[in-house]
Amino acid sequence: MRYNWINAEEVSFNSFLLLDRWIIAMICRDYREWAEFEKNLGAALANNPAVAWYFAHRSPESKPYVEQIIASAAKGLSADEVRQAEIFVLHAMETSVVYAFPEVMNRNCNYIYDWDKQHLLHLADFTDALVLDVGSGTGRLAFAAAEQARQVYASEPTDRLREYMRDKIRRENIRNVKVLDGTADSLPYEDNTFDIVMSGHVVGDNYDLELAELTRVVKNGGVIIDCIGDDDLKRKPDGELLGRGFEAFYHVSKSGGDIYTYRKKITK
Template sequence: MRYNWINAEEFSFNSFLLLDRWIIEMICRDYREWTEYEQSLGAALAYNPAVAWYFVQRSPESKAYVEQIIAAAAKGLSAEEVRRAEVFVLQAMETSVVYAYPEIMNRNCNYIYDWDKKHLLDLADFRDALVLDVGSGTGRLAFAAAEQARRVYASEPTDRLREYIRDKIKRENVSNVKVLDGTADSLPYEDNTFDIVMSGHVVGDHYDLELAELTRVVKNGGVIIDCIGDDDHKRKPDDELLRRGFEVFYHVSKSGGDIYTYRKKITK
């Protein structure tokens, strides 16, 4: 699915030098059956040795694959042909490339700019709560919760996004948001720490692992919230979350999307 979050022709292939290990690994792991993508990536890396070097150094588990697709790349490509390959890869990976440019992410991702914070704050009592935001991104949920919460921990595995949140904290003099690393299935927090654990556009790759980790760090009697942003997508409720006992809430976004948010009180 193309989201049109970026126009790849406006971006340098060097954008990949700004991305983290987990993204580089995903780029080299999850699309091997897509022939046009693999050929384009091989060509782009073959003619961008600094980026190829970075891929191997940043994600050593991808080394053999990178070497393989570079070796298979066409020889003697023109500058125009190389650029077409770069643009193809940049556009195909737009949902990752945009992480390197948080301001563009805020401006171009409708799930951020069309979202109303009331869709989060209506789901739980955030007053004086200790809150964890998993996969915080540019801080959509974290800064909304911080208006009422005692403290919010923004857990984000992407360095450029962590730095963006830290800069916003400093720029806006926010005193109760703390930024740390961490993924949904590996959070750097003690058991039974938080009153509220929330996320959006995060849970769904490995439900059992992710929800087990979110449950581990929430207190007995605490709440887990899944609160996606408002986009124009037509969707159905998440059967996996419903099967695991989550309540579901529905609204139509400004752009006509079907938006479902979820909440579950945890008893241990």
């Protein structure tokens, strides 16, 4: 599925040098059954030694695979053939490559630019609350909550996105948002810390692990919120979340998408 968040023809293959270990590992782990992708990735890496070196050293667990696909790559490709291989990989990984360009992400990702913060703020009373935003991205949820909350912790595993949020905090003199590393299944916070734990486009890879971790760090009587952005996708309610006691709230986005947000009060 193409989202058109980047124009791969205009993006350097060196963009991968800006991405984190977990993204490189994912690229080298999760697409091994896609023969066309593997062929193009091998060709692109074979002709971009700096990026190949970065893949192998930024993600040591991926080094044997990187060496394997480079060794199997077609030889003697023209400059145009190499560029077409790069573009194929950039297109295929556009939802990760865009993390290297937070301003482009804000401009081109409709789930960010079409979103209204009121879809979050009506889900809980953020007044004077201690809030955790898991997988903050460019800070869509975190900065909205910060308008009412006492303190917001923005947990984000992507370095470029953490830098973007920290730059915004300095530029706009925002005093109640703190940016830290962390993933939905491994949060660097103590048990029973937050009044509100929220995320969007994060929960779903492993419901048991992710929801257990979000529940661990929220206080007794606190709230967990899942608040995706607004896009044009047609969705049905998330049966996993409903089955785990979440309430669902529905609205139609500006672009005609079916958007569901979720809330659950936690009792321990």
